[in-house]
Amino acid sequence: MTTTSLTSSRGAGRAGDKVFSGATLAAGCLILAVLFGVALFLVIQAIPALTAPAADIQGGKGFFAYIWPIVVGTLIAAVIALVIATPIAIGVALFISHYAPRRLASGLGYVVDLLAAIPSVIYGAWGAAFLAKEIAPAYDWLAANMGWLPIFHGPASATGKTILTAGIVLSVMVLPIITSLSREIFLQTPKLHEEAALALGATRWEMIKMAVLPFARPGIISAVMLGLGRALGETMAVALVLSSGALTASLIQSGNQTIAAEIALNFPEASGLKVSTLIAAGLVLFVITLAVNMVARWIISRHKEFSGAN
Amino acid sequence: MTSTLTPARKRSALTKGQLPKFAPYVVLAVALVLGAAILALIGFNAFGWGIVSAILFAAGLVGWSAAVEGSRKAKDKLATCLVVGSFLVALLPLISVIWTVLVNGIPGIITPGFLGTSMNGVTGVYDNRAAEGSGPVLGGIYHALLGTVQITLLATVISVPVGLLTAIYLVEYGNDRPLARAITFFVDVMTGIPSIVAGLFAAAFFFAVVGPGTKTGAVAAVALSVLMIPVVVRSSEEMLKIVPNELREAAYALGVRKWRTILKVVIPTAISGIASGVTLAIARVIGETAPILVTAGFATSINNNVFGGWMASLPTFIYTQILNPTSPSNPDPSSQRAWGAALVLIILVMLLNLGARLIARIFAPKTGR
Numbered sequence: 001m002t003t004t005s006l007t008s009s010r011g012a013g014r015a016g017d018k019v020f021s022g023a024t025l026a027a028g029c030l031i032l033a034v035l036f037g038v039a040l041f042l043v044i045q046a047i048p049a050l051t052a053p054a055a056d057i058q059g060g061k062g063f064f065a066y067i068w069p070i071v072v073g074t075l076i077a078a079v080i081a082l083v084i085a086t087p088i089a090i091g092v093a094l095f096i097s098h099y100a101p102r103r104l105a106s107g108l109g110y111v112v113d114l115l116a117a118i119p120s121v122i123y124g125a126w127g128a129a130f131l132a133k134e135i136a137p138a139y140d141w142l143a144a145n146m147g148w149l150p151i152f153h154g155p156a157s158a159t160g161k162t163i164l165t166a167g168i169v170l171s172v173m174v175l176p177i178i179t180s181l182s183r184e185i186f187l188q189t190p191k192l193h194e195e196a197a198l199a200l201g202a203t204r205w206e207m208i209k210m211a212v213l214p215f216a217r218p219g220i221i222s223a224v225m226l227g228l229g230r231a232l233g234e235t236m237a238v239a240l241v242l243s244s245g246a247l248t249a250s251l252i253q254s255g256n257q258t259i260a261a262e263i264a265l266n267f268p269e270a271s272g273l274k275v276s277t278l279i280a281a282g283l284v285l286f287v288i289t290l291a292v293n294m295v296a297r298w299i300i301s302r303h304k305e306f307s308g309a310n
Numbered sequence: 311m312t313s314t315l316t317p318a319r320k321r322s323a324l325t326k327g328q329l330p331k332f333a334p335y336v337v338l339a340v341a342l343v344l345g346a347a348i349l350a351l352i353g354f355n356a357f358g359w360g361i362v363s364a365i366l367f368a369a370g371l372v373g374w375s376a377a378v379e380g381s382r383k384a385k386d387k388l389a390t391c392l393v394v395g396s397f398l399v400a401l402l403p404l405i406s407v408i409w410t411v412l413v414n415g416i417p418g419i420i421t422p423g424f425l426g427t428s429m430n431g432v433t434g435v436y437d438n439r440a441a442e443g444s445g446p447v448l449g450g451i452y453h454a455l456l457g458t459v460q461i462t463l464l465a466t467v468i469s470v471p472v473g474l475l476t477a478i479y480l481v482e483y484g485n486d487r488p489l490a491r492a493i494t495f496f497v498d499v500m501t502g503i504p505s506i507v508a509g510l511f512a513a514a515f516f517f518a519v520v521g522p523g524t525k526t527g528a529v530a531a532v533a534l535s536v537l538m539i540p541v542v543v544r545s546s547e548e549m550l551k552i553v554p555n556e557l558r559e560a561a562y563a564l565g566v567r568k569w570r571t572i573l574k575v576v577i578p579t580a581i582s583g584i585a586s587g588v589t590l591a592i593a594r595v596i597g598e599t600a601p602i603l604v605t606a607g608f609a610t611s612i613n614n615n616v617f618g619g620w621m622a623s624l625p626t627f628i629y630t631q632i633l634n635p636t637s638p639s640n641p642d643p644s645s646q647r648a649w650g651a652a653l654v655l656i657i658l659v660m661l662l663n664l665g666a667r668l669i670a671r672i673f674a675p676k677t678g679r
Contacts, residue, residue, distance in 0.1 A: 020573075024483055038507070088396045121625045205388075
């Protein structure tokens with residue numbers, strides 16, 4: 001910026017400009033510092049657990065033997081949630097963007113957003129008190145008829161408080177995230193592509209298959225990854241729904257545990273080395289979700305540049 | 311059916327091979343009747359009836375369409391059925407959750423003293439008595455409500471200035487500099503921080519700075535701020551971006567300084583959107599459980615000091631009442647209190663969401679035309 005006589009005359013207000021722009025810059029830097037601080041303080045508090053002798057860690061076999069089963073449990077729960085939520089979310093997004101009557105569309109979008117507004121602890125309470133009880137007979141059926149599959153190996157949990165139930169509750173929680181992002185992308189599909197497809201005689205489904213889905217594919221992938229980030233870090237649904245235990249392959253028996261739920265269940269009463277162990281577990285979760293989110297954001301930003309060039 | 315279709319075929323070549331307009335209704339009626347019949351054989355329930363009828367409807371409509379209209383139209387019908395079906399499936403948990411909370415929560419909320427008393431001194435003895443029917447369900451959520459309000463207010467006081475100033479930097483001063491781009495990227499990344507990690511960060515920070523085992527409402531407020539700041543930044547940024555550039559240029563042309571332009575022109579224009587964004591951010595963090603659990607602990611008595619002592623909040627109250635009932639042998643009074651608190655929490659969140667919409671409408675800038 002060049003200083004002209006117009007902007008440099010009169011000192012009044014000039015200090016205000018400096019102070020104000022300085023304040024906004026400081027706020028921006030504070031955010032970067034906080035994110036850096038999250039990593040730094042987690043590492044500082046986690047170091048005792050990482051360097052402690054293996055016998056002192058819970059389980060007596062060192063930190064990695066402790067963290068491994070709950071990392072796998074976290075991934076199992078998140079994968080169940082995504083397998084259930086992704087097709088439904090894409091269907092709902094298509095319904096709102098291309099199938100529902102125009103006048104209803106924004107209202108229906110608001111209804112789906114309500115799903116995101118309900119606090120996670122209420123989903124957890126619902127899953128534990130209602131869903132687990134209702135779904136237990138279905139698990140009995142699965143164990144009896146599909147028991148030859150390792151994931152449905154019986155005997156099924158009588159209470160229904162299993163990793164599959166937790167995954168279903170998680171899928172309800174990630175559904176609105178994937179839906180709202182995919183809906184945004186679907187609405188951005190170039191109108192001319194859609195109209196060209198329809199003019200060539202395509203049915204509505206063929207138009208979606210040829211014009212909408214190819215355009216939206218990167219957006220859907222990143223929406224799913226953001227949903228994955230949420231599913232990995234979600235605490236309450238799992239802590240309240242799952243009756244946790246050792247790592248098991250069967251999804252319909254009680255057992256398995258996720259990082260977030262392990263922390264929530266044990267942190268309030270923990271002390272000493274146990275605190276460090278749990279913070280180290282949190283650090284692992286932070287690194288996993290950070291990686292997932294960064295990849296998702298990178299895909300989105302690459303896509304943005306691409307579509308801007310069109 | 312063929313007798314009704316034959317004349318239509320003769321009438322026009324353009325409508326050849328089309329299902330009649332009333333086809334979906336006919337199939338729906340048949341599917342409902344058949345579904346009821348099948349369910350009557352294996353034991354009737356409304357949920358199963360809905361599922362079986364939906365499958366029969368889709369199969370019937372697609373099959374009929376394939377026979378009359380050909381495979382392309384049939385595929386289109388199938389896709390429509392799946393898309394509409396997925397929307398209906400998505401509504402099920404929403405209805406179920408709200409219904410469960412209402413049915414279980416109303417007995418809790420109408421208990422005398424539920425909103426006005428704390429859990430101080432309420433022990434398992436009283437709960438056992440209540441379960442036997444020889445006494446009322448004592449205790450309430452006053453302490454939790456108070457804690458939630460204090461923690462959320464403090465979190466708002468921290469997050470709004472930081473978030474708003476950052477948004478102003480990004481829109482007015484950033485000019486797509488590397489720093490601005492880095493902030494945008496990391497704000498997006500911060501949106502994805504698991505809430506429990508935010509809680510652990512605040513705990514670890516205060517453990518290192520103040521001393522091990524520091525658990526107060528203020529620590530929880532810091533944890534919530536970490537979750538709230540990115541939401542405030544994103545929504546305010548969007549709102550500042552849509553302020554027309556002409557307004558800024560008109561102010562500059564009159565010789566107004568940049569900071570006064572921002573404070574007097576840009577922010578007042580965008581204030582409705584910013585305020586509704588902040589309200590939505592509050593609605594998001596007010597229901598967070600995990601970060602409060604690891605930073606403020608849970609208390610049974612009223613704590614008016616955010617900076618000292620453990621503090622209860624509505625979500626952690628629900629969590630502890632369900633997981634560790636006051637009387638382990640009779641969990642019913644505890645779960646009644648938990649559902650009552652859940653109903654209060656859901657009402658709070660819905661009011662905040664509604665409030666955000668109202669704010670956006672009421673304070674929308676007056677166009678003058």
